[in-house]
Amino acid sequence: MKTSTLALIGSGPTSIYALQHILDNSEVLGKQFHLISIFEKSSKLGYGMPFNPEFTDIYNLANISSEEIPKLPQTLANWLRAQDRNYLKDLNVVEFPIKDTEVYSRIALGAYFSAQLKLLLQNLKSKGFTIATYRNHNVIDIKTISNTTAEIITETHRFKFNKIIIATGHHWENKDQSESGYYDSPWPIFKLLNPSKDYYNFDIGILGASLSAFDVVTSLAHRHGTFLRKNNRLTFKLHAKASGFKITLHDANGWLPHLQYEQEQPYREIYRYTTRETLVNLKNEKDALFIETYFDEICRPALLNALEKDDLRDVIQLLNNNSFDFKQFIETMAKKHEYLDSFVGMREELELADKLLKRNKPIHWMETLDDLMYSLNFHTDLFSAEDHLFFNTEIKPFLMNVIAALPLQSAEILLALYEADCIALINGKVEIQNKTTHGTHLKIVDEDNNETTKTYKLFINSSGNDTIAFDNFPFKSLKINGDISMAKAKFKTLSRIKDVRSSVPEDALLPVNDTLFLNLGGIAIDNVYRCLDENGQPSQSIYDLAFNHIYGLRPYSYGLQACNATSQIMVTSLLDSALQSDEPVEIQTITHTYDEERTL
Ligand SMILES: Cc1cc2nc3c(=O)[nH]c(=O)nc-3n(C[C@H](O)[C@H](O)[C@H](O)COP(=O)(O)OP(=O)(O)OC[C@H]3O[C@@H](n4cnc5c(N)ncnc54)[C@H](O)[C@@H]3O)c2cc1C
Structure with missing residues (x-):
């Protein structure tokens, strides 16, 4: 009998993939849920x-091509092919024929997702589900009523559901101080454009040199000059009245992002190189999976194989020595991406990437590392506190630089700006000292501890961090009633605060009885994304899939493939409760389904 109701908060890609997986399992889930409601604040x-398009400019590119986007009713490329050329022009899709391997504007992707949502809702209705959509409905709170029922509270209404899926995605607090020309995030991008349509004839500072920073660069550059292709090379010419326009990027390591590369497998897989069972068996007597054990047992052989295909003899030799550890591997690969001048390095990498793409030659080590870390992301509940710290400080910055790779078109834009002397990169840790009516005042400390200062009339924090601390969790009743808890991990060797004080801020340490934990940030969830209450028990009604709430336990969730995998895991848990299985859902079972689907 259909008795249950389900709500999705947010209608972004994560919810859309959840609906796709519900549709794929409609035979079972259709018997349980009679109503699916979707709440969207926009x-x-x-x-x-x-x-x-309320946040993103037509010039901002996606970094994922049609062939890499997980399955929805239509592929992006086929959907684009079916659209009218005038409409495509509005979406800044101007090059034809449409290719499965090309990246397009992010607003084109938005229009595509919205169209896919419409199709999915029609298909779900045809399978007997009742669908209710609530746009302009900002969910402000969630309250549990019983074990199996919870309430969604908007500014004007209250709604009861049996299952609530939080898929609220990105959220940037508005901490801008426009009177100082300081913007705490680039979103919505339109706030950065000069309202009087005058040119910015001064040096603009950007914190970060990754994809978000690149959005700012491209949106501002297109409004201060013209890009032209000459002899197959993109060039940039400033408008006559914008001769003072310049952008300075700040990055702690002085890195520009790696460039997109040809891949053997367009999809990441959680269990390409290991199984859940193997990982659980690798746990030591302290019941933790040491990251070095993971590196030695799982990563080393897979990476050696990949490096062999890439013919990187120097790294193979190093990695063949068992004392060469994970950190040294990352440092070695990072050095290969370090240049005296990062833009000159990017030009070399662009020429190489172009050749490899033309020859369909993948960069195997990057793809393998991405898969290995993707796998790790879904198992960090097995980590000790020390390994969480190690992963976040030593490994993740490099991964984000390699994996959140820049499309080649974007690299061409950066290089055209560099060759027109309109962009620079400063290496060093930035400390914002203060913000005044003269601008944002920075202290910059480089790797040799040299300090410099700089003031920007316009400064944009594009470091891309929108994580939400436990205390700022948006649905307050869940916190007040103990229905959620902090994500935390136990220290394996250290048990006293004074042992760790030097390396960890004190407010990140959680002594519980005689045990010392690290506050990982965000909220605790189980394997299938159910919120864990203050006693560590999984909620029967509330799931949280918002990456910025669960980053402590899912530190490497990035992009549409992770949205899809996360949604699929959650839906398999719904299936499990629909079938009232006594067996707890194992992540391996869930991702096995995922792997099977991919190989079909
Ligand atoms: C600038 C940027 C560019 C990116 N580009 C790419 C890319 O090119 N390729 C890629 O694979 N990944 C990209 N990503 C990664 C991104 O995480 C995912 O692709 C995807 O957007 C995540 O989907 P989501 O549904 O979880 O979150 P979101 O896309 O943020 O969607 C969440 C939805 O929930 C709604 N919402 C939020 N709070 C509430 C509330 N309280 N009540 C009701 N509704 C609410 C929001 O309005 C929004 O519609 C990018 C991320 C950023 C920040």
């Missing part, structure tokens, strides 16, 4: 944040 349903 006026636009199905766009998500990065792909919504």
